[in-house]
Amino acid sequence: MTKMIKKVTVALRTSKKEDAAKILDRVEPQTAHGSRVFLGLAGRELRCSRREGSTLEAGSTETFVFGQGATVTSAAANDPTTRTMADVHSYPVYIRFYPIPNASDPGEDDWCLEHVRVVVESSKGRKVELVGLEGSARIFLGSEGGYLLYLQPGGRGPTVVRGSVNRQGHRVAGNGFTVAKIDPATNKGTFKVTFSTAFLELPIVVATIFGPYRPRANAHVVEVATTHAVVSTGDDNGKPVHRDFHFTATAVSDN
Incomplete structure (x- = not known):
């Protein structure tokens, strides 16, 4: 609307x-x-x-x-x-x-x-x-x-945050965020990406698997807020496992 x-x-x-x-x-x-x-x-x-x-x-x-x-x-x-x-x-x-x-x-x-x-x-x-x-x-x-x-x-919100995360849950490229696994025992393959500065508007977040994995391996954005995003990764059979992934979060206009 x-x-x-x-x-x-x-x-x-x-x-x-x-x-x-x-x-x-x-x-x-x-x-x-x-x-x-x-x-x-x-x-x-x-x-x-x-x-x-x-x-x-x-x-x-x-x-x-x-x-x-x-x-x-x-x-x-x-x-x-x-x-x-x-x-x-x-x-x-x-x-x-x-x-x-x-x-x-x-x-x-x-x-x-x-x-x-x-x-x-x-x-x-x-x-x-x-x-x-x-x-x-x-x-x-x-x-x-x-x-x-x-x-x-105006304001201090970012317009784009992007980076790469390895399967251990460490940032390997990009700035403006921190990342951590979400309780691997109960949430296999799930990461929380926290933005260092909150967006002024709800961002659009996309994620993709990278590395020596089969094409069917996947990355899914489970949750998005102005302060963070939750990403779930899986293997080529759809089983939740931690995988290396890239992501981009882009500010969107209120329209």
């Missing part, structure tokens, strides 16, 4: 004027109160606005909620809940700055952005996080530096 977007939360942190001045070598970088900020998400744009000028205050963090519990103005016109989580992954996600039209000096209308965090929550409770700018990075959006900042997936 297609998962719909339930809620989108956007946090925008702007730099203090003195920090911004160091970048453009200006005494007082200004941002006009008529300027606007938009979030590009799931194939459309949403305006980040709660009150006039609220997105542009220097040295502040502003948070905007779309969808369930909306805090933005014109919430119905900026409702993302008709879009799917698949749409989130199918289109670029970005922040767009729109300077005040017909400014007397367009070069004076610049916005110094320090950090962006967007969290998209699905109708099933899954979350996708996207970020722009980290650490001490800052960027000016405006007529002199461009109007768009594209975001990338």
Whole structure:
């Protein structure tokens, strides 16, 4: 079943004027109160606005909620809940700055952005996080530096973990996991692969036998979680025995 977007939360942190001045070598970088900020998400744009000028205050963090519990103005016109989580992954996600039209000096209308965090929550409770700018990075959006900042997936979860395990239950290739036999007395041929860092989404895990075995020898993924996978191996008669195997765990998108 297609998962719909339930809620989108956007946090925008702007730099203090003195920090911004160091970048453009200006005494007082200004941002006009008529300027606007938009979030590009799931194939459309949403305006980040709660009150006039609220997105542009220097040295502040502003948070905007779309969808369930909306805090933005014109919430119905900026409702993302008709879009799917698949749409989130199918289109670029970005922040767009729109300077005040017909400014007397367009070069004076610049916005110094320090950090962006967007969290998209699905109708099933899954979350996708996207970020722009980290650490001490800052960027000016405006007529002199461009109007768009594209975001990338955030969080610390891996996207791919792969490796090779021998029949003794030891890692022989790959990184990002540990492995152990699961009670050989009661679970013959079964291994537990534990990921060093949990995936943000449920991964797809595939496994295959390798080594001097007959083609009918097999490897079967018994269980998958964001933290681990259980793999069972057997001989060419289907009998559970410990065998050498390769595996690949790949992060999947919430759609």
